[in-house]
Amino acid sequence: MMGATLARPLLSVENLAVHIRTDAGPARILDDVTLAVPKGGSLGVVGESGCGKSTLLRAILGILPGGATVPKGAVLFEGRDILADRGASARGRIGFIPQDPYLSLNPVFRAGDQILEVMRRHAPGSRRDHKEKLVELFRAVQLPDPGGALAKYPHQFSGGQRQRLLIAAALSCEPSLVVADEPTTALDVTTQREILAVLRQLIAERGLSLLFVTHDFGVLATVCDQVAVLYSGRVAETGPTRAVLDAPLHPYARMLLACHPDRATDLLGIPGTVPAATAQPPGCRFHPRCPQIHSGCPIEVPPMLPVGEARAVACPWHGEAARG
Amino acid sequence: MARYVLRRVLLALPALFGLVLLTFVLTRVIPGDPAAALAGDSATPAQIAEIRVKYGLDRPILEQALVHIRQVLTGDFGRSIFSGRPVTEEIAQRLPATLELTFAALFLATVIGIPLGLVAALNHNGPVDQLVRLLSVGGLAIASFWLALMLQLVFAMDLDILPLRGRVDVDLGLPPTVTGLATIDSLLAGRFDQFRDAIWHLVLPAVTLCLPGLASIARFTRSGMLEALQKDFVLYARAAGYGSFRLYTIYVLRNAVTATVTQIGLLFGALISGAVAVEAIYDWPGLGTYAVQAIVTADYKALLAVTLVVGVVYAVVNVLVDLAQALIDPRVAEDVR
Numbered sequence: 001m002m003g004a005t006l007a008r009p010l011l012s013v014e015n016l017a018v019h020i021r022t023d024a025g026p027a028r029i030l031d032d033v034t035l036a037v038p039k040g041g042s043l044g045v046v047g048e049s050g051c052g053k054s055t056l057l058r059a060i061l062g063i064l065p066g067g068a069t070v071p072k073g074a075v076l077f078e079g080r081d082i083l084a085d086r087g088a089s090a091r092g093r094i095g096f097i098p099q100d101p102y103l104s105l106n107p108v109f110r111a112g113d114q115i116l117e118v119m120r121r122h123a124p125g126s127r128r129d130h131k132e133k134l135v136e137l138f139r140a141v142q143l144p145d146p147g148g149a150l151a152k153y154p155h156q157f158s159g160g161q162r163q164r165l166l167i168a169a170a171l172s173c174e175p176s177l178v179v180a181d182e183p184t185t186a187l188d189v190t191t192q193r194e195i196l197a198v199l200r201q202l203i204a205e206r207g208l209s210l211l212f213v214t215h216d217f218g219v220l221a222t223v224c225d226q227v228a229v230l231y232s233g234r235v236a237e238t239g240p241t242r243a244v245l246d247a248p249l250h251p252y253a254r255m256l257l258a259c260h261p262d263r264a265t266d267l268l269g270i271p272g273t274v275p276a277a278t279a280q281p282p283g284c285r286f287h288p289r290c291p292q293i294h295s296g297c298p299i300e301v302p303p304m305l306p307v308g309e310a311r312a313v314a315c316p317w318h319g320e321a322a323r324g
Numbered sequence: 325m326a327r328y329v330l331r332r333v334l335l336a337l338p339a340l341f342g343l344v345l346l347t348f349v350l351t352r353v354i355p356g357d358p359a360a361a362l363a364g365d366s367a368t369p370a371q372i373a374e375i376r377v378k379y380g381l382d383r384p385i386l387e388q389a390l391v392h393i394r395q396v397l398t399g400d401f402g403r404s405i406f407s408g409r410p411v412t413e414e415i416a417q418r419l420p421a422t423l424e425l426t427f428a429a430l431f432l433a434t435v436i437g438i439p440l441g442l443v444a445a446l447n448h449n450g451p452v453d454q455l456v457r458l459l460s461v462g463g464l465a466i467a468s469f470w471l472a473l474m475l476q477l478v479f480a481m482d483l484d485i486l487p488l489r490g491r492v493d494v495d496l497g498l499p500p501t502v503t504g505l506a507t508i509d510s511l512l513a514g515r516f517d518q519f520r521d522a523i524w525h526l527v528l529p530a531v532t533l534c535l536p537g538l539a540s541i542a543r544f545t546r547s548g549m550l551e552a553l554q555k556d557f558v559l560y561a562r563a564a565g566y567g568s569f570r571l572y573t574i575y576v577l578r579n580a581v582t583a584t585v586t587q588i589g590l591l592f593g594a595l596i597s598g599a600v601a602v603e604a605i606y607d608w609p610g611l612g613t614y615a616v617q618a619i620v621t622a623d624y625k626a627l628l629a630v631t632l633v634v635g636v637v638y639a640v641v642n643v644l645v646d647l648a649q650a651l652i653d654p655r656v657a658e659d660v661r
Contacts, residue, residue, distance in 0.1 A: 063559060063562045091565035096560070096563045096564060098559075098560045100556055103555065103556035103557060104557050105557055105560075106557045106575060106578075106579065107557075107579070107653065107655060108578050108579055108652060108653045108654065108655075109578070117570070118566065121565055121566070122565050155654075155658075169564065173565075
């Protein structure tokens with residue numbers, strides 16, 4: 001699957017299920033999710049709000065909320081299961097770029113000090129080394145006045161600058177994998193482009209792997225070579241970005257793509273909403289919203305079916321759907 | 325920053341001036357004729373009139389006010405009607421004792437209250453949280469005079485490990501005055517026996533006085549922490565790999581204590597007024613006992629001076645609190661241009 005069978009993937013999520021206790025019973029946020037980020041590769045995870053993207057990220061980063069349980073599955077990073085130690089052994093090796101640059105830095109500490117604190121714990125070298133390296137990184141992310149930036153507080157930077165800071169922070173401990181959570185949604189469009197360009201360039205230069213979570217296919221296409229479409233806690237479809245975007249196989253992926261304003265002939269949207277995590281429908285979770293529903297859909301959970309060399313889809317009717 | 329501090333100080337001045345006027349007016353509208361009180365019970369109307377002239381009480385109220393303001397600005401509060409000694413001198417003698425007690429109580433309330441609130445927030449709704457809640461409700465609900473008596477009964481009478489009352493042991497006496505605070509002066513003089521004695525005498529009154537403050541500091545810290553813990557930057561810091569001890573004790577707490585610091589400033593006023601009862605019970609030679617005496621003897625000069633001094637201390641503390649706020653959160657000094 002995904003052409004990564006030769007080399008062992010850098011990060012692999014295997015049959016991961018995450019449940020969260022709620023008053024209405026356990027919410028099955030993730031259910032049997034399998035993904036892999038190959039060394040030097042980039043995987044985009046795409047889906048609507050509520051599909052489990054954030055929980056997937058939190059599982060990988062070892063910051064699952066209280067009340068979350070992992071009934072099965074594993075998250076392997078560099079060959080080790082990092083679920084067991086809540087990501088402790090991967091700290092510094094996985095760089096994280098959060099969604100909201102305005103809220104992700106502590107307002108009462110200097111931005112530089114916040115990054116230096118992480119370096120102190122997870123990067124070798126003295127504080128002076130760290131400072132030098134950070135200024136270099138600030139330069140690399142094209143932050144204006146890289147030297148002066150160390151002494152500034154978060155509110156003294158613009159949104160785009162803060163996201164550059166956070167990219168620098170993610171790279172500060174020389175990670176092998178960068179995990180980004182919709183890093184551009186809080187920014188305006190022109191800034192988005194610049195930030196993505198910086199990110200792409202740094203990832204390529206340093207030969208890093210990337211896990212990029214987004215709801216925006218347009219952004220995805222510019223950053224990722226592989227894509228996984230998530231729906232209601234399950235993987236609906238995986239494959240090379242180009243192929244999936246050009247000819248999505250899963251009915252959900254097709255409808256989601258049709259919603260994208262760049263592609264939509266008429267904006268229809270997808271009828272219905274992502275089911276609540278406490279009340280998921282049996283069988284294929286998309287069946288209540290699916291235009292091509294068959295009698296088996298509400299009963300059997302569709303397995304991932306390989307399609308060609310590099311693709312897979314969780315819909316036995318995908319051939320018909322693609323034709324239809 | 326300098327600009328912010330200057331602004332805070334300048335803003336405190338009109339408040340103090342208002343206080344000077346208000347105290348003057350208050351002493352004149354409250355019932356009771358100071359001249360009659362001065363003259364004593366058996367005085368004839370002629371004697372009372374004489375005293376009235378002597379102390380300028382027969383002058384027009386506006387003139388009395390102007391005289392009062394001029395005196396206050398030069399630090400001259402006149403002579404006590406009760407003792408005949410200069411009020412400034414008497415207060416200078418009493419104020420350090422009260423400040424020492426208040427600072428000790430505030431110190432205890434802060435160093436115990438903040439960690440308690442922190443631990444409670446990290447154990448949100450857990451047993452520790454419930455315990456802290458019980459403690460803070462209790463701390464606010466227990467009357468200080470009752471607590472003072474109970475502590476005296478247990479620690480001074482039954483166990484006999486702490487002094488019952490007073491500020492120093494009569495045999496040891498006070499160290500030479502530098503700051504007026506017995507604990508610091510004894511250290512400056514190198515007299516550790518006196519230092520120990522000063523601390524020993526401080527324990528019970530300070531514990532009594534600190535309890536309500538401790539309770540509210542713990543509560544404010546707890547709610548500040550709970551709010552701060554919800555912030556995205558906490559999640560981000562955890563993902564980035566902050567150590568959890570440092571994360572909660574320094575990183576999040578600094579965000580959480582801004583409300584607490586404001587509360588500490590407000591508490592200071594409550595502590596000084598609370599000191600009145602506590603000082604009376606422990607026979608602490610501070611401003612509180614002085615104020616009680618001034619009220620009882622209708623010594624309006626002394627009363628006025630006490631009110632003003634407390635007001636000034638309160639204003640100074642609140643400027644310090646504003647300063648602390650700006651040091652904790654750099655945005656504070658910039659927002660208030």
